[in-house]
Structure formats: structure tokens, C-alpha cells
Amino acid sequence: PFPRRFLTSKEQFHAYLRAGGEEEEEEKEEKEEEEQVSNAQSEPPAKRVKAEELGQDGESQGNAGEEEKERPEKKRARGQNKSRPCMKPNCYERSRLCPSVTQGCGGQCHFGPRCRFLHDVSEYLAAKPADLGQRCVLFDTFGRCPYGVTCRFGQSHLGDGHQNLVNAALAQQWEGKLLVRNSLSKELQQQLRKRKFSFHKAEEFLRGLRDGKGGKAVGGSTEVSNCTAPQEGLGALQSSQGAGGPPSIPTLGPLTDEDITKLRPCEKKKLEIQGKLYLAPLTTCGNLPFRRICKRFGADVTCGEMAVCTNLLQGQSSEWALLKRHHTEDIFGVQLEGAFPDTMTKCAELLNRTINVDFVDINVGCPIDLVYKKGGGCALMTRSNKFEQIVRGMNSVLDVPLTVKIRTGVQEKVNVAHKIIPRIREWGASMVTLHGRSREQRYTRSADWGYIAECARIASPMPLFGNGDILSYEDANRAMQMGVSGIMIARQVSVGALIKPWLFTEIKEQRHWDISSSERFDILKDFTNYGLEHWGSDTQGVEKTRKFLLEWLSFLCRYIPVGLLEHLPQRINERPPYYLGRDYLETLMASQNVDDWIKISELLLGPVPPGFTFLPKHKANSYR
Secondary structure: OOOHHHEOOHHHHHHHHHHOOOOHHHHHHHHHHOOOOOHHHHOOHHHOOOHHHEOOOOOEOOHHHHHHHHOOOOOOOOOEOOOOOOOOHHHHOOOOEOHHHHOOOOOOOOOHHHOOOEOOHHHHHHHOOOOOOOOOHHHHHHOOOOOHHHOOOHHHOEOHHHOEOOOHHHHHHHOOOOOEEOOOOHHHHHHHHOOOOOOHHHHHHHHHHHOOOHHHHHHHOOOOOOOOOOOHHHHHHHHHHHOOOOOOOOOOOOOOHHHHOOOOOOOOOOOOOOOOEEEOOOOOOOOHHHHHHHHHOOOOEEEEEEEEHHHHHOOOHHHHHHHOEEOOOOOEEEEEEOOOHHHHHHHHHHHHHHOOOOEEEEEEOOOOHHHHOOOOHHHHHHOHHHHHHHHHHHHHHOOOOEEEEEEOOOOOOOOOHHHHHHHHHHHOOOEEEEEOOOOOOOOOOOOOHHHHHHHHHHHOOOOEEEEOOOOOHHHHHHHHOOOOOEEEEOOOOOOOOOOOOOHHHHHHHOOOOOOOHHHHHHHHHHHHHHHHHHHOOOHHHHHHHHHHHHHHHHHHOOOOOHHHOOOOOOOOOOOOOOEOOOOHHHHHHOOOEHHHHHHHHHHHHOOOOOOOOOOOOEHHHOEO
């Protein structure tokens, strides 16, 4: 679908980038003069059609294939880079300043002589790398930078004697406002680590499972459709008190209505997101700064990255960071992954009592082996008893709607979602999202939207969102005509929110956006500013922002500019040949080489530290 004047070879593409775009116009003129350019010169080797294997009549030649047979076939890189070098951002800063000095605690360090950080500011500044810029986004936005002398943009807010300056007028505007919610407090973390957190609702449900009642009897009290029906919890308490027996749960202090009354489905908050654009939970890349970008472009519903329930129950800070919610995310949910009803029910009760969300989603679509072999993700579709107990248990302890995300099935040609969806509705879920691929397909081949439409009819009146192959507003319009309640936009193979975060704008405005390279660069600049706000402006925060920026660039490079296409829209799974963009920056953003991504990150976050290495999480995203 490319005009011939933009096409180039792999060697010319990288030579152009190495030259820095100085000979851009000369090369384009040469391209226009070359009228007869063969496909072998204009496409990369991986996509080159071997014309020598075919005769003029289209049949393969008999003896011409001997040399080709000897040549080993190069397999496409798939899966994860499990052995990739994983250097944590704090490895790039050996001498760190003690937080007691940074936060202005008067030099009082609780660890005393056992502290492994520096307390001498002059000694720290002697080894501190040079500042990366003259403007600190934290100081310019909030009037003060909490990182003080450790900020890599410190020259904008450090006065005499390394004193951290404060813009009082600007700081007062943000005083008392909670920008990011759902943080893990030290007190809660200690309770989880010492197993002192009380899961009384979850224990009540699990007690019913152990007594042989299964998930149906206990969950039944929360699934009364008639609001005028008597509440079983209150009746049970009255009968227990009338018989003179003690309550089943030990209590401290007087019993209140909140302790004995359970919310029925008609009393729960409804999830009213029909027809809205739903940003899918994206592992690694669906972080808070990225969600802010998508929210700005028109995403209506956002969801945190997949969180493992066992890690949350253990109080792991890195897992709880996935639950954080920015104040601009008006409809926000979290996604949990687990394989057993005890851990999933306890985790649901924990989140119900400690964080602020609008819904909780169960991941029954994750295809990776690490999750599948433990019985989670797609494996729950084959473990119907455990699946039912998980849904019923979580629904019995949650005050917010419970949703489920599934695939068509496990095997490629054996669809089972149409059998499971009516049961999920019966178990008490408020909504189902269906990804139109099986586990074996992963993220390859086209999504089966005909099957999604069939499942949407079966799921009614429960809302069903469709997911898969949404690349343009035409694709979104066709999907909505299938009868689904809404669409979820995710990563896909070569499209989606990771490739085009402005896709939400295109769908809402019903147009193709020929976004320029400078506009795309401004989006990356906003992402780095959001990252510095979220992860910090010190060395550790800068390198963490760089890491997630590079992971996003490994997807973003697959975008094909609308102005270069002869036929719109771009098709799913289309990997473009090597091409020269309309300017140097557009060509640089099209590169699938790690070194070029690092070059883009250096334009935004300054030079990388010594010994810096990076490989994307997915093998197919780059080459060396």
C-alpha cells in the first residue's frame, strides 16, 4: 500500500539514519528518478518474494531450488526475551542520598550508623551526574519538587546552599488534593506481611465451600433478583440469636446494620459503560502515564495492569503499584489473576475495603505459559468448578460490579465461550469481555467477530464487550454493528492503543488522523513528563521512565503514517517494508532497531548511563 517513492532497502534505511537525515532531499530525488526498482531492492529480506523460485508461468523450477534448500530457514522470533539483561533503575546510581536528607527531616535518620546511604550532600553532589535540563516538570506543575538535590533537573529549583525552593502560590493550589489514589500504606503492608488482616466475609464464603455447600448456596444470598425478598443474612442472625447461639463471627463492640446486611444485586452500583471506549489492561505498557495519554485522547474506561492476587495478599509494593489510579480516570477498574477461590476471594475483599475502584475484572484470557500452567488465565475456562467458585466468591464480597475477560477457548478450532457465558451471567458477573481469539492463536491471525456477535446475543441482557483487530474507526463501526455493548481497544499484533493511542480520537471524530512526526514526538514528551511525575525526577525515576518509554516504542514503531498509505485503512497484521518518512524524525520513529529507540529516549531524557542495555519484552519487537 506504499507509494514507490517512499520505499527503500534495509541498508539504505539504516544508512539514512546514520547520516542523520542530512541527505534527505537528495535521496528522495534519486528515488523519484528510479522508475524501475525491483521488489528485491525495495523490501526487507524477511518480506522479499523469492522470484527466482518461480518460473514465468508461476510454477516452481525444478533444479533452481537446490541451493535454496540448503539455506536454513529463519524462524520468526516469538515469545518473550526471558534471558534479557534486566538491570533495575537503581543500579545506575551507586551512591544514593538518604531519604531523610532529601525530605528535609533535619538529618535524623532512623537507621543511624547502619544506614547504607550517604548523608553528606556535598559528597553526593560530587558524584551526581549532570542535570538533564533546565526545567523540572514537578516544580513547574506543583510549585515544589520533593526530590530536592537528587532531582536531575535540580538547577531550576535549587537556591544558595542547595536549598530546595518552593513556589508558595502554586503549591497552595495543589495543597490537600489527592492526585494518585490506591497507594499501599505501611500499616496495611505490615498487616498483610504478618497475616493480621481480617477476611471475615471471604472466610464465611470459604467455610460454606468446606461444608459441602459449594459456591451456589453461599453465593445465592447475593443473587436475589427481587429487591422485596427478605435478606437471608438478617434472618439467619435473628434465628441464631433466638436460639441463644453466638454469632458465627467474633465481634468487638456493638453489632451494626453494616455488619449483618449484604448488598443485593439491585443495590450494587451499576456499571454503565455501554457504548464507551474501553482501554484494555496492558501488561508492562498499560502503566499510569500511558493511561493518562489514552485518557487525553478520548478513552472512556481505563483498567490497571493485570495484578497477581497472591502477590497482593503478600503486600508486595511492586504489585500494589499496578492498582494506582490517577484523579483524571473517572471510570477505573483493576484486573486480578488467580487460580483458586480462596486467594481470589480474599484478594477481592482486601481491595473492596482498601482501594477506590469502579469495577474488578477477572483475567480468564491470559495465554502465557507461566499463568496457564498454574491454572490461571485461560486455564480457568477448562476448570469450570473452580471458575464458578471464584466468580461467586468474589461477587459475594465485592460492593462494586464484577467483570470477566475471556477468550473464545483454549484450542484454536474448539470454541467454548458460548457455553460458558450464560453460566458466568448466572454466577453473578455484571459484564463479559470476549477476545475473538483462542489461547493457541495468542495475538496472531484475525479475531472472529462473527463468533463474538453470536456470543453477544447469547449473553443478553448482560453486556458483552468485543475485543480484537480494532485499528480504525471503520473497524470500530463494524464491530458495534455486531451487536456488542462496546469495544475494548488493546495491543493486538500490530495495532491498537499501543500503536495508535490517538485511535480513540479517530473513533469519536470518525476520521483518519494524519498525525505528523512532531505531534507524535510531543506525545512522547508528555509521556516522559507524566512518567517523571509518577516515578520521580531523580536518577531512579528518570531511568524507570526511560525503561517504560522504550517498551512502548517497541510497539509504536509499527505505526504506518496515514499520509504514506495509498489505501486506507491499514490492515491488521501488516508489517510495513522499509520506507523513508516525510522527514528524518518520522523515519527514525519507523525504525525497529533498539539503538534508534534509545536515540529517541536520549532526545527526551538525556544520555543513557554507562553500561546501559535494553531488550524489549517481546522478541518480535526488534532485532539486533
